[in-house]
Amino acid sequence: MQVTETLNSGLKRELKVTVPAKDLEARLEQRLDDAKGKVNLKGFRPGKVPAQHLRRVYGKSLMAEVVNEILSDTQKLLSDRGEKPAMQPEISMTEDEKEAEKVLAGQADFEFSMSYEVIPPIELKDFSDIKITRLVYSVPDDEVDEQVKRVADSARTYEVKKGKAAEGDKVKLDYLGKIGGEPFDGGAAEDSEVVIGFNQFIAGFEEQLVGLKAGDETTIKVTFPEEYAAEHLAGKEAEFDIKVKEVSKPNDLEINDETAKMLGLESAEKLREIVRGQLENQFGQVTRQKAKRQILDALDEAYKFEAPSRLVEAEFGNIWSQVTRDLETAGRSFEDEDTTEEEAREEYQRLAERRVRLGLVLSEIGEKAAVQVSDEEMQRALIESIRRYPAHQQQEIYEFYRQNPQATANIRAPLFEEKVIDHLLAEISVTDKNVSRDELMADDDEEAEAKPAKKEKPAAKKKAAPKKAAAKKEEGDA
Incomplete structure (x- = not known):
């Protein structure tokens, strides 16, 4: 196999690959030899089919398998070059039927080209320089009591x-x-x-x-x-x-053990315990999301590099389809959101680039830290995902995930990301700050507006983004 690099510009690469006809012939001979003892042809005893007859009957189909095997081995080719492709390489080969027939007949070299982008090398920095303030809300007893009353009201x-x-x-x-x-x-x-x-x-x-x-x-x-x-x-x-x-x-309505039993619990104390746990989990998730946002912002500042354009285009496509779908559903336009389509495209293009860069950085951090998502964790997440569908569809959805590695990867990705965030929380400097409920629940945009802008960089008023857009969800930021 002869490999010639025809393009090396930034992250873009293009290779021309030539597999000599004699190499194709050698691979075909091996397949014919393997098939000799397995095929059953009328008029011949097993294992006694003449090689030329076997070639006449199966030569073209086996050569097609050889060609497909070569194309499937492109990942190894890139690995040997020490490159990680950002996406599956695009393969180009002859569309001329006569040339293709010659290749399948073993009479011509097999040539094809590969175009792809590489993932840029990422040199990880010292995480101890990252400092965040984790907002913590301690749920008071009176808030627990109020929620207990609301829960118990179902028994009133x-x-x-x-x-x-x-x-x-x-x-x-x-x-x-x-x-x-x-x-x-x-x-x-x-x-x-x-x-x-x-x-x-x-x-x-x-x-x-x-x-x-x-x-x-x-x-x-x-x-x-x-x-x-x-x-x-x-x-x-x-x-x-x-x-x-x-x-x-x-x-x-009195909150007592009898009331708790009407709700399926053994005591009023157990009811309060469960309600407190639910509230602490609810606010804890907000605390984590805000801490995660600070980490992502710090990584975004620390790692500035060119992101593979095809990954950015794919991410932008996902965001833009969500944005336009949300606007259409709401019966609104970009003008209704105090922006224009051009401005929105620019904003979401920047968001797509940020997401891709952060995704690559988190992936590198996770790989260096040997972060793993266990089979048990994957199974739990898969079951949770399937349960969102009606019961009569769940088996079909399960089969879909089982047969589609990309769909399974989409379940693994957020699990991996959260485990990387856990790893970073143990590495960076975290200062806990007790805040009120309103402070914790305030939108990030509101918090930013409450802070004075730096004099050297006065903040321009940001146009409103379409409501409920994918860009609004920080969990999709990486």
Whole structure:
């Protein structure tokens, strides 16, 4: 095999590979010899098929296998060159049928070219220079008690009353939601039960039920939050036609062992323990995400190198399709988000480059630290992923993952990344800072705006990005 480098520019490489016809012939002879004792042809005893007859019958198909084997060995070729391709190399070969026939007949050299980008060498730096402040929120007892009451309220009984609804009452009602006078999907229900003050509905909805009584009909006006999960409703003004059917007052509820048993737990103490654990886990995840963001920002500053363009293009494509899909679903445009398509493309292009660079850096860190994702961890993550689908689809989804290495790699990647972050947390300088709930839950953008900009680099006002875009999710940053 003769390999000639025809392009070496930045990260881009191109190789011309020539496999002489005599080498192809040698490989074919080996395959014919291996096949001699295995094939059964009419008129010949096993192992007694003449070589020329075997070549006539199977020569072309076996040579095709030889060619495919050579193409499959390109990874070894690059490994021998000490190169790591960023993506699967692009292979080009003759499209001329006559030339291809000559190759398969062993009458011509097999030539093809490979174009690819290499992963740049990354020299890891001393992690002890990285310093972050980890925001920690200690959940107070009164917040645990408040949440326990909310959980226990599912066991509370209500008694129908006459008169007007008040805070804490349960209201049974029919409603029909409209935007611009037209009903919208998911905006209607009958015999819906709303406990005033539980904040289960859109802000402003429950408050307008106060003072209503059975038989009343009215219209409630609300505005959906900008970050509402159903993006076609986000930020929209809506009206709900309401018909009150029943008003009930809550009976007294004492948090005791009997109440806990109604919830399937052995004691009130166990109920508080579980609720505290859930709250601490919830806020702990926010703490970790903010610490991770600081680590990624520090790595982004420390490692500046050219990222493979094909990886960046692929990442940008993923981000852009998510952004445009979210805008379409929400019925909004870039102008509605105080930006333009050109500006948004530039912003998400930068994000794609950042993600690719950070992904490569984290991969290098993990490789040097011998970070491993165990089979057990993969199995748990796979099961968790499959459980998100309806039961009748789960076996099909399992088979899909089992037969598609790339899909499995997509499950492994976030597990690997989190383990690398764990490794870094043990290597860098971490200072814990106790903060209030509001400080912990504040958006990163809000925190940045609260800090004075450096004089030498005044911060320009950043255009708003499309809501719920993939770029908003820090867990996808690397």
